[in-house]
Amino acid sequence: MAESSSRPSEPTGVPPQIITFYSYKGGTGRSMAVANTAWVLAGNGLRVLAVDWDLEAPGLHRYFHPFLLDKKLRHSRGVIDMITLFAGSSATAPAGSSTAGVSVVDPAVQHRISEHAHVLDYAVSLDWAFPGDGGIDFLPAGVQDGSYSQTISTFDWDDFYTRKxxxxxxxxxxxxxxxxxxxxxxxxxxxxxxxxxxxxVLMPDVLVNCFAMNAQSIEGAVLVARYVANHRGPHPVRIVPVPMRVERSTAAKVAVSRAYARLLLGPFMQELPPDELGRYWETVEIPYVPDYAHEEILAPFGDPPDQPDSLLAAYERLTGVLTDGRVSGLPAMDEEARLRWLREFERPTPAESPTLLLCHAVADQVWGEWVAAQLRDAGLDVVRLPVDPLFRDFDGMRAMLAGVGRVVPLLSVAFLACPAAGQLWQAADAAEEAGSRFLLPVRIDGVVLAPPFDGRAPVELTIDSAEQARALLLTSVGPLSSTVPAAPTDPDTPADSGRPGASGETGDPVRAAATTRADGPRYPLRQPAIFEAPPRNPHFVGRQAALDALRAGLVHGGSTVPQVLTGAEELGKTEVALEYVHRFGPDYDVVWWIAAGQPYGIAASLALLAERLGVTTPMRADPNERVKAAIDALRNGEPYSRWLLVLDRAGDRAGTEPYLPAGPGHVLVTTRSTTWTGGSVVEIGSFTEQESLYYLRSRLSGLGAEDAARIAAPLENSPARLAGLADWLRDSGVGVEAYLRLHGV
Structure with missing residues (x-):
């Protein structure tokens, strides 16, 4: 969040104004012009806000990324978040309100506006020391996560603008x-x-009408200008047409395009006298420079100063036009500093930005997701390799090591129980060159390390604070460049306070980037506020394909699309659901397990959930009211938006559907019924042969592979029959050999 302060006085005489850069077609260099104009203005002591309102294809942040803490905007709220939050808080405007215009007289609407129309709550400051009070704050399009596209595509602008x-x-x-x-x-x-x-029309004082030198783009710019001229807003809008990406090597064709553009767009610039109009067109042209075509580089870093034909000089001239000559140049930068920062813009080669291999047990997937998210946010390319005790592709795993620059195993009880853990460790240790830090272990639980894992000190992430854990992770494992966020020194200091680069402070970038939205990975040591489920099965084995399908369906399948585990009796549907609950429980605020065999049982459980959520009291005698209160709370995401509702052994869909909430959470159903066709269905079958053998050997100490195969064969890989036999052999005291002789196996 940007520093809260009143706007400074006008140091250059530039009146406060909003300038929109607009283009009928893409590919004009519009975003680049915004970023460079902002830099020239801030370099002259002006406090500038750059807003990415290209909601369908945001990209302005790419020009600012060396100076942003959250470089990929995984956690940075912006325009669409501000608007949806306001729209979600607003009831439909009452009759008599001017819902489409700028004057809404209803006090309730005005109160909500006063609560939400605060740009400083969303803008973030670039970490650069500009002269005087100068600075650039950036308002992103919105948090760039898996739900962003859906939010943009489904937002009802007509309802927002005319009724909210x-x-x-x-x-x-x-x-x-x-x-x-x-x-x-x-x-x-x-x-x-x-x-x-x-x-x-509504927002700007000035409209920079960007176009390329082709007929379609020029004619599109005319449509834009005509649209603005015909839609009178609450204040006049000055139209500034700007030809961009002008290829000057084809002089004859460019001359024709110039004449065409001036002919069509001249009528929208009648405020300029003819003698000034000619100078205007000579001044505002932005050239095409091939060196800028491959990367998002700011011209103050890409061009030396005082080069009249450079891209930087063109943006300085454009800024002069937009400020009526009050700002027309950028103070020169130290050449050594310019070249050093230029490297921050340039795309690194694979050797400079190696892929990091993150290996973890499948049981620790929430840790794998969280660690990967933190490292990716810091600019690392991360590949996750989940392994379980059945993983045997050791040759493929060792081959992966040849293509990565770093290996990070997440050490845990579950990971060390996997044969792949030892194989990975030995191969990575052997491949490590002196001083390269190729193998960087991270411990995520209290596992006691024995050879070969005890040969180096791991990074310890067994701490309660997500911010401190992230700081430790990035300091130890993250990028080795100077851009690695430092650990926080004062957890109560606002992350973007005072534009750190301007004041000489380091700020608290870890706190800013560690802020987690509702749909981002949660720090795994954080437990749900409400957790009600049977105990975890300590003998659970395999089923990774089903768990992967469940996870993908719940996370990416859309809000409350039920994920349905189906299959015949005694194949382990409940056990798979239970493993999901315990494996991914830390990712939720509420986990609620319902024995759903009968509708009255579902209702009773939801009534109890309402009390646990605090949305009703035991004194409210009508159980239907309590059920409705629970469903409404889940649907509205209040008080918790991250919830998981499990309906185990549900009957037919028609009898269960009235109890299924919509909303932001997840619904998981286990059933034998074939009526569940509306959600995403995952079929649960028998164990694989490999799962059967591993299950028996893990349950029966000393059982060899050959004997395990002889025992499993007649049981047809049935999970229930295998579990029953393992329990009987353990409790009866009958030895394996005696059992095999008894049954003639």
Whole structure:
């Protein structure tokens, strides 16, 4: 979150204004122009807000990534998060309200606007020391996670704008932006759409109409200009057409395109006298520079100063036009510093940015997901290799080591029980060159390390604080460059307080990047607030394909699409569900297991859940009210949005469906019924032969592979029959040889 402060006085005489950069077609270099203009303005002591409003294809952050803590925006809220939060808090505007415009008189709507229209709650500051009060704050499009595309595609802009008071909210947001910044630059989406008026009419004082030098782009720019001219907003909008990516090597064709653009767009620039109009077109042109075509590089770092034909000089001239000449140049940067920072923009070669192999037990998948997320957010390329006791592709695993630059095993009781753990350790240890830190172990539980694992001190992640764990992880395992976030010194210090680069402070980047949204990986030592489920089966074996399908379906299948485990009796549907609950339980706030054989049992369990959620009391006698309160709480995600509801041994769907909540959580069903066809169905069958043999050998001490195969053969890999036999052999005292002779096996 950006520093809260009033907008400074106008150090250069530039009045506060909002400038939208808009293009009818993509590929004009619009985002690049926004980023560079922001840098020139901030370099002259202005406080600038750069907004990525290209919600369908956000990319402005790529030009700022060396100076952002959350480089991939995994945790940084932005435009769509602000808007959806406001829309979710707003009831439909009452009759008599001006719902489509800027004036909503209903006090309740005005109160919600005052609560949510605060850009400083979402903007993040770039870590760079600009002169004076200068600085760039960045407002992203939104958190870039698995749900982002769905949020954008399903958001009802018409309902927001015409029924939720969206026009008034955006007008209030506009005022808030101007109260806190000297200049606001908006990188808008391409084309003309139902929401085009937000960025072209409602928000800006100036519209930079970006176009390339081809007929389609020029004619599209005319459509944009005509749209703005015909839609009068609450304030006048100055249209500034800017030709971009001008290829000057084809002089004759460029001259024709220039004449065509000036002819069609000239009528929208009548405020300029003819003599100034000619100078205008000569000034604003942005050239095409091939060296900038492959990477997102800011021109102040890519170009030396005082080069009149450079891209930097073109952006300086454009900034001069936008500020009426008040800002027309950027103070020179130390050349050594410029070249050093230029390397931060350039894409590293594979040798400079090696892939990291993260190996963990399948039982520790929540740890694998969390660790991988932290390392990826820090800029590392991470490949996860989950293993279980049945994993035997040792040759393939060793081959993977040749293509990675670092190996990080997550040491745990479950991991060390896998034969792959020892194989990986020995191969990585042998491949490590002196001083290379190729093998970096991380311990995630209290496992006692014995040879060969005790030869080096692991990183200890057995600490309660997610922020401290992330800091320790990145310091020990993360990138070796100077951009690695440091551990927090004061957990109560706001992450983006005071633009660290400007004040000389280090800030608290770990705290900022460790903030977890509702759909991001949770720190695994964090336990659910409510957990109600049977104990874990200590003898659970295999079923990895089913668990992988469940996890993928629940995480990526959409909100509350039921994941259904089906199959014949005694094949282990309940055991698979139970393993999922315990394996992934830390990823939820609420885990609630329901014996769902009869509808009255489901109702009774939901009534109890309502009490545990605090949404009803035992004094409310009507059980139907308590059931409804629980379903409403789950649907609304209040007080918890991350919940898992398991309905074990459910009957037909029709009898169970009234108790299935919609909402942000997950629903898992086990059933023999064939009526569950609306969700994602995972069929549970018998054990594989490998699973059967491992199960018997893990249950019966000293059982050899050959005897295990002889015992398992007549049981047809039935999990229930194998479990029953293992229990009988253990409890009866009958030896394996005696059993085999008795049954003639």
């Amino acid at each position: 008071g969206g026009g008034a909210f955006l007008s209030a947001l506009r005022r808030d932006m101007l109260d806190n910044y000297d200049v606001v630059l908006i990188d808008s989406r391409t084309g003309l759409s139902d929401t085009a008026g937000i960025c072209t």
